[in-house]
Amino acid sequence: EVQLVESGGGLVQPGGSLRLSCAASGFIFSSHWMHWVRQAPGKGLVWVSRINRDGTTTTYADSVKGRFAISRDNAKNALYLQMNSLRVEDTAVYYCARDRHPTSVNNWFDPWGQGTLVTVSS
């Protein structure tokens, strides 16, 4: 069974840092681009970041550029999101998600993890 399990969320003060992890299983992790998507409480979905198969190419939404860093460890089947200089508006459930097809340029997210809640508050 293809599965993604996030961890690392919690309560952090504004300006603080947090590192999210996503454990992947049931598929060849190193074959897929991976993503982080977030959802503020009661709000819609927002794409945050992506990383290519070997970790050499990353892309970010403007709202997190320069503050967040995505990375992966293919030996451990793990995806990470290092979040620095956190703001109140970063409060959200953070989902890791996989590109559906390993070889397609145009791709959607499938599957998604269950999400981990990050709360930025003083």
Added chain:
Amino acid sequence: DIQMTQSPSTLSASVGDRVTITCRASQSISSWLVWYQQKPGKAPKVLINKASILESGVPSRFSGSESGTEFTLTISSLQPDDFATYYCQQYSSYPLTFGGGTKVEIK
């Protein structure tokens, strides 16, 4: 960035009703559009990809169509399990963007 405008934001309907949700892209995205269903506290689930391709295991009462930059998700006969929030998402270009969501409520 490509803006995805989804309507309505909330929809009240009864079991058995035909339901239509619309998503309009701010520019051409070809057919690179996916529809997700999300239930409270759960991750989104893919219903339809490439505008009209039904995912394996998704009931045939769900269908998708397109006309230019306007995309439609139709539920032919609403079932109790369908009360949820639906999102469209374009995957034509980065940043990937979502519609604002449509919450389908019980009338």
